[in-house]
Amino acid sequence: MRKIGVLALQGAVAEHMRSIAAAGGEPVAVKLTEQLDELDGLIIPGGESTTIGKLMRKYGFMEAIREFSAQGKPLFGTCAGLIVLAKRIEGQEEAHLELMDITVARNAFGRQRESFETDLPVKGIEDPIRAVFIRAPLIKEVSPEVDVLSVYNGEIVTARQGHLLVSSYHPELTDDYRLHAYFLNMAEEAANRKKA
């Protein structure tokens, strides 16, 4: 069974752990960088990206997660986690991990639509998935290496670049575990590639 960590500094940790378990993985709440060694994949949850970024710097996760990524191990960022993975954040000079070649706009859906739910088609998943958007970021630009997996109202909300997966929305707040199953599959592939 693949071990999937959920970065447990701030945000929707328990919900991701539940979804990973439901999708057939073994969830691990990650509070220390040493825990990364035993993992096959890592989720950076939603919450507040500035806070998560600060705590990551404080506890040594910036370098540790960049190293994890350099080994080809999969990362999945949801909502604030997407912002943390992005190379560029609109209107901010500094980004966080700068791993995924995308530009994001924070809180991009505007006040009237701060939160909403929808059924969203995602490339690689058969039927639309249930997606919860809460003060969600949008992906404004992607490099050619990035595969756009879904678009909502003309805006990119799910994308993948090799071993990196991001969603603007919260897939962990529903009983639909298919995006977590998709990520587990990425972790399985990465682990098998290593063995080969």
Ligand code: GLN
């Ligand atoms: N608006 C938050 C941010 O900018 C993200 C919201 C979320 O994760 N639900 O960090």
